[in-house]
Amino acid sequence: MNLKRMLSNRRSVIITWLISYIVVLFVPVLFSAALYWEAQNTIDEQIQRANDTLLKQMQDAIDNEIAQVNRLTNEMYSNVKVHDLFYSNKFARDDFRYELYGIAQDLGRYRSTFSNIDEYYIYWSTSDIVITPMVYKPSSLLYSDLYSGSELSFGAWTHKISNLKQRQTMYTSRINETGRKQSYVSFISPFPADSNDKSVGSIVVMIDTNKLLHTISSVGQFNGGDLFILNENKQVLVSNTTKEIDLSPVSQILETSGNVYGNYHGIKSQFFYIKSYNSKLSYLMVVPGNLVWTASAYVRNVAAYSIVFSVLGGCILTVFFLRRNYKPLDSIMQSMTLYFGAEQKSGNEFHFIQNAFVDTVNEKEQTNVRLKQQQNQLRSHWISRLLKGRMDAQLSLEEAEPSFELKFDSENFCVMLFYLEDSELFFKKAHHLKVADKYKLLQFIVTNVVEELVNQQHTGYMAEVDDMMACLINIRLQDSKDTADRLEPIAREAQSFLKKHFEIEVTISISGFHTSKLEIPEAYNEALDAMEYKLIRGKHEIIRYEKIRKGDPSQLKAGYYYPLQIEQQLINYVKAGDVNKARASLNEIIERNFHQSVMNVELAKCLFFNLVSTFIKTMNEIGDMDIQETFFHNNPQAIEELTHSQTIADMHQQLLVMLEEVCRLTAAKLEVNKLKLKDDGLGEFLQKIIKFVKENYADANLNISMIGDSFQMKPTYVSKLFKDHSGEGLLDYINKIRIEKAKTLLREGNIPLQEVANLSGFNDLNTFMRLFKKFEGITPGQYKTF
Template identity: 25%
Template sequence: MRSSWFKRLLLSYLPIFIIVITFTFFVFFQLFSEQSRKEASNANKMLSLQAMRLVDTSLKVIDNMVVLETINSKPLKDFFKSNTNSDPYITIAAVQKLKEMITYYPLIDSIYMVRYTDGFVLSDATNSFVKDYADQDFIEQYQISKTPKWTDGRNFEQFKMIGGKQVVSLVRGSPYMKNDLGMIVINVATESLHKLTKDLYDTKNSFIQTQDTSGKLLFGSSMNEGGAEINSQYVSSYTNWKYGSGLVHGGLVRFISSLYNVWFVIGLLMIVMGLLWMIYVTRRHSKPIEQIAAKFSSYSLPIAGGGARRGKTDEFAFIESALDNILDQARQYQQKYQEDLHLRTRDLFHQLIDGGANLTLVEWELEAKPLKLPTPTGRCQMFVVEIDKYGDFCNNYSKGDQHLLKFTLRTVIEEIASKLDSRLWSEWTSASHLSVMLFETPEANLDEPTTLPQLADQVRGWTEQNLKFTITIGLGPLAEIVNEIPMSYKACMEALKYKTVLGENRLISSEDIASQGQAEVYSHLGAIRWLVQSFRTGEDHWIEEYDAWFMQLKQGLLTNDEIMNVMNYLIYFFGREVSGWSKEIQQMWAQESLPKLSEQIDNGYSLDQLREGIKPVLIELYDTIQQMRDTRQHTAMIREMRKFIELDYANPNMSLEFLGEHFKMNAKYVSKLFKENTGQKFVDFLIEMRMQEAQRLLTETTYSVQEVAERVGYTSAISFSRVFKKVVGYSPGEYRTDHLRRANG
């Protein structure tokens, strides 16, 4: 039925489509043809103008060259001033000049000169007298008219055996302006001019023809026949020649343009035919609409804006309003049904796992059918999927990505279950928990101990391999009846409480919890106090006690909340001990150690992670406390060493070994402590003390250099002088002399 209506409508309106497309094609073709004709006409105008300018420019260049040569060329001047009896070299030089002019201007076909004194004619190829020269008539005509312009086309025959050629000639007198000694005739072949303009156009589409002042074809193509016509024509102000151009098939173009009226009439006819066809088709298709309106006539509906106009009912408005009302009601019902379906599904799931629904298996089946849920069976088993490190999951992904990943996880669980011939029902019961209800089927017998673990482990492995997070799955016991489902769900959630101890990215069942011994929280408080005590007294074995305590925690079975309470107690006990220490340690604890420990505990998701995160913070605190203790002891020791050196610096035996023996310490350790606490090496400090005293003795006493050296700890004056000059920059004698000179002015 639908195919029949489609074909009928398609075949009804297809002729109108063809008519419109055809008319559009004709209009486009006409516009394109007219535009092309205008562009061709403009191109021909530019072609004629360009050809005229090119020819005029070339001829003007030759004209200017001839004028300049008649004025400046010595060989030409000498020729016109000489006679038959003159030096033959003058003639040779003139011929050479003519050849140079032809070489420099290839457009020139030939040149000859006429000397009036004896009628001698000299060209680039021969010489003669006017009465014997082939161009005698032209020479005599010019002597009468003397018009210095380019001539019309004429036949020039220099040698009878070669024949003549069509040329245009330029005649210039010599000398310039007077013109009484002779004349120069420049011949340019019209064929050369034709070649000059031939590269400007495509001879297959356009043509150029040039006529002289008499209307004779000078060069170019004669295209007045064969359908061609001239579209543009220009007259040169320099030569008075006419330049015309046009299209080779101009007649055909004109004929096509003349069809515009025919195409217009055809277009009008097509429009009329289209209107008639639309009237016919509309009349034919209106009958089913009238039948539909008749069926809706019994439907009572108030129409906004009035349903009648001028006493007649508006059937279309009535049908539209009725259909809109029906569709709107159906849409609202469908939307409400979908919203209620989702809410009813989640509500039923929560009632089943929370124990709030006292349903029998039959009642459950009746509820599941309209909600499009899996048909429940007599027995089922629960497991809950928890996203590990959910805080990091929320920080690493946007809201949209979180929803997408959760949807992917839920879909993957359903696909894996279908591959294992299992049926399940899953719902997100919290932000990080996906609760799944696995139903028993003939293919998946829940009595087999591998059914649920196999499904759960495949889900866990796929998530770890393909997604950027891991999951921990809590497995509940088998529920024989509907009322045991809450117990199975509660067992799943209870199993997940021990994830911190048992580890993430694994399966945890109620059997795993029952098989391990329960540990009391209070049993760990004493271990914490002992650990803190060892830490406070500075015993290095506190790290072994720390690791042993975490091993004890791992062997026990505390819930996640209990582990957090134990960790918080650890921080509390450390803080209480630190409160009795120095202000520096208390400040370091409050500003550095306590925030780091709190951050590690808040972000810790397993015992191993907590152990590895807390340990470096405590080690850093321990090392700092020990360093402070050592620093206080060493500072006092170094202070005593400095006083000892200041009092006994004149002792020649003063050295690191001497200090070490005096203070019962290793010499290398003394050097290290001295450098760390004073920032200066022991040797540099001793030399500085000695040199300061030496400068005082040299300026305030009359002791000799040897005596000064002995008083500051040197047995040799040479050694003393070398060290003094290295430190002060002067020898002891120079230093004393310089001081006395400055003191005396």
């Protein structure tokens, strides 16, 4: 027996045995490795937690120092004397010496409160003067005092503190009185620019780096790491080492906190970093790996050696038992291969005989399935042509019945159409299938469910027709009076079953009853006509042709309800930006048209496009093209979505969205006009016009000309001004006030209409009644009755 030949056959049972032995071998090995991994992770976490804690202590200590700097900076920022001096013209008048003295005295008083701050001063860029505690001096003198011997030149220093736009931190040094170099961390905070967008000065607070080093020294001594304080530009401000650092390992992630690995002076090290809470500083700690991971490496090596020895011993035993157990099976396979041929061998040795038999059976079953599928497809295609009246002259109906296994028990026929609505939930369940297979499965389920339910009482055959599915039903009952009533429960049960078990939603239409095979195309056309009423009835409905076409003719509307006064009322609501009243008016129009009687589909579409036309006319009537342009910019697909809506409910919802958008735009326009009125000082003038109208509405001569004469302005100007800033025509406003007064008088109930018209400012009763109906939608007499 050749072990190499056995292993070359990847489907051989020896591979299965080998995998089994390897699994048994590696279970304890993996368990040991898991224990080591867990122990290693625990050690690593403890080490990292300790270093994170040390870095957090460093952060807290330094942040406390910075908090003192921030409080001192805020004290100087909030000094009233500083603001009075820096943002005034006292420098031009040369009367600022006393204020400088006062500010210097205030700064001197901060010494006792902020004793840990080494130096601080305020630079006034307008006069090039620096204010220090108790004294002020020219900037050149301060530079010689604080920055003598510094690498920072006088020009660079003045440029730095006089041209800042935001707070910065920098490292500075000088040679002190003893001749030693003294280093500082300077926190520079600029004042807000003046009205000319020029810098007025900066506040500079300096902390001796030795204090910061003393604060962080205990952290570095504990773990032997190097510590760094970095400014916002990732420059080193303070460090406990003189070594230079390569920040490339953390340059991209210093904005957060954490740790990374990298090389530090040729040594693999761990970089721990964290950002200051109250400044833009970052704190960095670099710990060489050889100081931390020595014990961890020893544990790792011991575990690795033990695992290697275990694996080697197990492999030797595995080879021995494989050869011993496979030898008798190999003899059997050599005998069977001589009979079946080597090319017939598939799977492992135990599956060889079983597969030879199963392959033969499967091949026969697949042939039968393909024949059945082809027959079903041919039958579906033939039924589709039968429904459309496109029968093949070479194949009669009588010849097709046995060919396609069709059986018609009577001459009574009916057609059901199924429109598959959004089946997204079903497709999610079948996510493992391709898109084409999903649709095939969907059609297969619908076909089987419908045929199963129909065949309980009648005989039904499903077929795919265009983008719908049709069921040709052969009615077994001889009495056709209640045929439609018997089919509707079947349709409802199918609809409910598909929704409950498969998340498939359908709309169903049922044709009328027909008593001849030649009338099958007519039944199909009736079902199509009924399906069109999905627009009126909505989705997921069962629509019977008899109820739509053969009901009471008085129920079919010859027009729709949308009179001019109702349209004008809706326009007024939209122009006023009153979305609640506009929505209520639109809902009432839909209710009057679709919930009281049946409307023709084409007429329903005309109504909705008429309503859209009203919105567009309203935007045009406002006279501001920006509103119309903004509407179509924000809703570029509004009209297209409306035309593609499949039901009245969808169209109604789309209209509500468009209505709310138009009302929002008009309301925003009115608000802008009000603000403009306020800014232009015209609000008071318009209030005078409104007051004049309310006081003189009963005067029949009140009109735009009378108002213009009263205010000594041209009537056209007064009218345009009123409409531009109120969104409503002046004449419409006069009529609205008069109508409101008329409503009050009508509610009293005992005043004749002519007298009501006169008291409201109308000489002509017909004019009064016409305007009342325009604004309220009903006549004064009807309003009085209500």
